[in-house]
Amino acid sequence: MPLLSLRNISKNFGSTRAVADVALNVEHGEFFGLLGPSGCGKTTTLRMIAGLEKPDSGTIEFSGADITNLPPERRGFGMVFQNYALFPHLNVFENVAFGLRARHKANTEISERVASALELVQLPGYDKRRVDELSGGQQQRVAIARAIAIEPALLLFDEPLSNLDVSLREETRSELRELVNRLRLTAVYVTHDQEEAFALCDRIGVMVGGRIMQTGEPRQLYEFPADVSVARFLGRNNVINAIRLSSSKSSLGAFKTLEGGHTIHLPVSHDELAPLNKPCLLAIRPEHVVLVRDGSKNPESEMAGNVLAAKIREIVFAGATSTVRVDANGLFLEALVLEPDGLKVGADCSVALPTNRLSLLKGD
Amino acid sequence: MRDKPSPGVSVSPRLVLFLITAVVLIYGVIYPNLYVLAASFQRSGTWTLANYRDVLTQRTVIEAIVNSLGLSVATVLLCALVGIPLAFLFERYAFPGRQLFAVLAALPLVLPPLVGTVAFIFLFGESGILARSIQTFFHLQAPAWTLRGWPALLLFHTYTMYPFFYVLTGAGLRRIDAGLAEAARSLGAARIGVLARVVLPQLTPSLIAAGLLTFMTSMASFSAPLLFGGSVRVLTLEIFTARQRGDAVMAITETVILLSVSLAALVFFQRYEGTRKFAAAAMKGVSRRRETIGSGKARTLATLAAVAFSIMLVLPVVTLVVVSFAREGSWTTQTLPAAYTFSNYQRLFTDPHASEVFTNSFLMSAIAAMAALVWSFCVVTLVTKRGKTDDKPKFVGRSWNRLLSLLILVPWALPGTVVAVSMAEAYGRPSPLLGSFILVGTFWILPLVYFLRFMPLVVRAVQASMEQIDPTLDEAAGLLGARAWRRWARVTLPLVWPGAIAGTLLAFVIALGEYVASVLVFVPGNRPISVAIASELRDFNLGTAAAYGVVLIGIIAISMIVAGRLERLRG
Numbered sequence: 001m002p003l004l005s006l007r008n009i010s011k012n013f014g015s016t017r018a019v020a021d022v023a024l025n026v027e028h029g030e031f032f033g034l035l036g037p038s039g040c041g042k043t044t045t046l047r048m049i050a051g052l053e054k055p056d057s058g059t060i061e062f063s064g065a066d067i068t069n070l071p072p073e074r075r076g077f078g079m080v081f082q083n084y085a086l087f088p089h090l091n092v093f094e095n096v097a098f099g100l101r102a103r104h105k106a107n108t109e110i111s112e113r114v115a116s117a118l119e120l121v122q123l124p125g126y127d128k129r130r131v132d133e134l135s136g137g138q139q140q141r142v143a144i145a146r147a148i149a150i151e152p153a154l155l156l157f158d159e160p161l162s163n164l165d166v167s168l169r170e171e172t173r174s175e176l177r178e179l180v181n182r183l184r185l186t187a188v189y190v191t192h193d194q195e196e197a198f199a200l201c202d203r204i205g206v207m208v209g210g211r212i213m214q215t216g217e218p219r220q221l222y223e224f225p226a227d228v229s230v231a232r233f234l235g236r237n238n239v240i241n242a243i244r245l246s247s248s249k250s251s252l253g254a255f256k257t258l259e260g261g262h263t264i265h266l267p268v269s270h271d272e273l274a275p276l277n278k279p280c281l282l283a284i285r286p287e288h289v290v291l292v293r294d295g296s297k298n299p300e301s302e303m304a305g306n307v308l309a310a311k312i313r314e315i316v317f318a319g320a321t322s323t324v325r326v327d328a329n330g331l332f333l334e335a336l337v338l339e340p341d342g343l344k345v346g347a348d349c350s351v352a353l354p355t356n357r358l359s360l361l362k363g364d
Numbered sequence: 365m366r367d368k369p370s371p372g373v374s375v376s377p378r379l380v381l382f383l384i385t386a387v388v389l390i391y392g393v394i395y396p397n398l399y400v401l402a403a404s405f406q407r408s409g410t411w412t413l414a415n416y417r418d419v420l421t422q423r424t425v426i427e428a429i430v431n432s433l434g435l436s437v438a439t440v441l442l443c444a445l446v447g448i449p450l451a452f453l454f455e456r457y458a459f460p461g462r463q464l465f466a467v468l469a470a471l472p473l474v475l476p477p478l479v480g481t482v483a484f485i486f487l488f489g490e491s492g493i494l495a496r497s498i499q500t501f502f503h504l505q506a507p508a509w510t511l512r513g514w515p516a517l518l519l520f521h522t523y524t525m526y527p528f529f530y531v532l533t534g535a536g537l538r539r540i541d542a543g544l545a546e547a548a549r550s551l552g553a554a555r556i557g558v559l560a561r562v563v564l565p566q567l568t569p570s571l572i573a574a575g576l577l578t579f580m581t582s583m584a585s586f587s588a589p590l591l592f593g594g595s596v597r598v599l600t601l602e603i604f605t606a607r608q609r610g611d612a613v614m615a616i617t618e619t620v621i622l623l624s625v626s627l628a629a630l631v632f633f634q635r636y637e638g639t640r641k642f643a644a645a646a647m648k649g650v651s652r653r654r655e656t657i658g659s660g661k662a663r664t665l666a667t668l669a670a671v672a673f674s675i676m677l678v679l680p681v682v683t684l685v686v687v688s689f690a691r692e693g694s695w696t697t698q699t700l701p702a703a704y705t706f707s708n709y710q711r712l713f714t715d716p717h718a719s720e721v722f723t724n725s726f727l728m729s730a731i732a733a734m735a736a737l738v739w740s741f742c743v744v745t746l747v748t749k750r751g752k753t754d755d756k757p758k759f760v761g762r763s764w765n766r767l768l769s770l771l772i773l774v775p776w777a778l779p780g781t782v783v784a785v786s787m788a789e790a791y792g793r794p795s796p797l798l799g800s801f802i803l804v805g806t807f808w809i810l811p812l813v814y815f816l817r818f819m820p821l822v823v824r825a826v827q828a829s830m831e832q833i834d835p836t837l838d839e840a841a842g843l844l845g846a847r848a849w850r851r852w853a854r855v856t857l858p859l860v861w862p863g864a865i866a867g868t869l870l871a872f873v874i875a876l877g878e879y880v881a882s883v884l885v886f887v888p889g890n891r892p893i894s895v896a897i898a899s900e901l902r903d904f905n906l907g908t909a910a911a912y913g914v915v916l917i918g919i920i921a922i923s924m925i926v927a928g929r930l931e932r933l934r935g
Contacts, residue, residue, distance in 0.1 A: 052839050072842040085840035089858045098854075099844030150844060 033201030078147030260331030447529025461670030476877025536570030584779030732814035780880030825867020
């Protein structure tokens, strides 16, 4: 049984639909990410889990009990806010102790638990500091300490790293992951930063326009986006308009590209996803497109299949890799190459789209 | 764990708050004002326009209306002429002496109008220090001028009300993104073009708000027309004299006329204040650094101006201090009082009458201020929105909210004369709200009037502090397990109280010097300081009147310093 279940949650603000029919399960001990562009409803979803907003319809269950109408103070969840929401009139100790005082714990227990929480976030000895004397990173740690001091049944993060500068963000990210692992906490983590979500989360739900478009492990989302909006949000995918052909070989489906008129094969498991003779979308990541200079033989590309003749249109140097834009008879594709030596704009080449790297997207 | 919050818990406190708010507004604002409105249309039990016909055909009334409006418009223009350039000079440029003036600029705003009027008489009056000095210096036969009529009123109004323009223009200038002006100049606009096309349009809401504030204050002006208006009749004075001679119909009808003008100004004011807030919220960007005046001559000139204006600001207060030490009867035809003594102050602290006056004012102002503080928390808790959505049942929707804030501002926008007359008329006889209890003639009428007049200041202060609190703090406290009451006591209250106390102190000191309404409804048992000052002045006890004023200013100064400290605590 999942620890947390959202069942068809919807929320409107006035006439705008912020969250539409969101359903998701978070397992015990899981680090679950909600990833999406700004305004996609991920923060509203998190706030409904916290009890700060009430869903218009649907239910939220925690450990099998319906908590939809339970006020936040009775849920026992910890939350780290984007702006940290530290109490400016209280010092570090009292901020961390706030939840324990609300639970009427004895003073000795409070000092012990505050001390250990501050130790966990590597701020021992900061008890007496005023919160406005702390740096952004330190404030963030206090916010985390305050949330874990109450030993929360579920830890919620609302873009907690977005106010930190880049180097600090990466450092804090790995510390955060380690902390959550060590305490065996279940967490829901909201972010718009794909890299951050991939690095932190066991599983991610990608939200676009108030809906969860796809849920899966980071690698799965990255390589096989199920949906155009996910493919676009995760970025830099080659999206190809195509039509599925009726004549197909065994387990591979055959598709004709609308631009360029190439025939492409890829394995299709769910036939209903692409009805015959109807337009559909295919995606492949630039790093999976194999680029072969014309004239040279590349056994790898021939094995992969889907070899198309093309012309190099543009080469963009970007440090470790270069992006090469090619035109395969009207079909524009991007390929990522490590060494662009010998490639020239205007030269002929061929590109291979390995069948096992192509994915079929759900409609627009 | 399947427990839902019992619905009664969150509903009933809000219902109580709503009832408290409603009762105060009905008893203090709606009923008294509707009562005078209805009474103005009634004669011997029947509805009629006869009162208006009778009143508006009297030439003195028409004259008073025209004078009040004309005086107010002229005051607005003069204050704009003085306040706006000063704000530009002191907000835009840095030069020696700037700080001195900036600190003193708002001084006339906190000076009780009666005390200011008295100080003006001592300084600029025909037997005042300045006129006598000039008379002596040039060996003139008669005083160089008399402090009477239009010029006197306009001078005093400009002195006391220019800060509205100075402060609001300054605040507006500070809000204007310097980047905008820089952008305009980079696009080729000349300095004067930037001023006309970029700066002024953005300042307009501030200027209109300042103009309306000045207009409302000037319409309400009473002490100055009373003491040196001469033959210039104004509405507040007409209402006062009509009541003194017992002409209730005249007083009521004139009150309704004054009330309508002030309410119209308030409605406009509220609209422009709204747009000002919006502009402030949208502002993010470069703040402007003050330009140093390059040319040596210009800088000297600016410094001289700063010093001259500063002296003008403090001179009335200095005069008051000097006169407060004058031996009674020693200042007749001399430039300065001839003999000095501590006896005026001694009298204040030993004479049982004087100490009674202080006790009365302190007690009544404290009651009013404390009640305003408590009530403000009720109102603000009721109307403040928390977070994006408020799931709690609402007694006040958005349009109700606007009506509520308008009703709260009404007693602040109405001249003290109007508030006092409507309260006195509504509760001067058995009423449906109080039964046979007659409020007029009791001790309580004055604390009530003070409460009504100055509670909007406290509501504003509490509301401003409340709105500054980050709403996620309350959410964070909730997630940490704190229930509504604990959240309020441990998070909201500690963050609101510095601003709330500062606002309460302000209301307290203004009530302490209140004269306009007090003189209409005080009884021997609750004679306040201001009424005592006026009667000392009538008896030519100039030193004692000045001593009262100095003590009042001292209390105000201390309170303002404390309030300033508290404000900084909040920031």
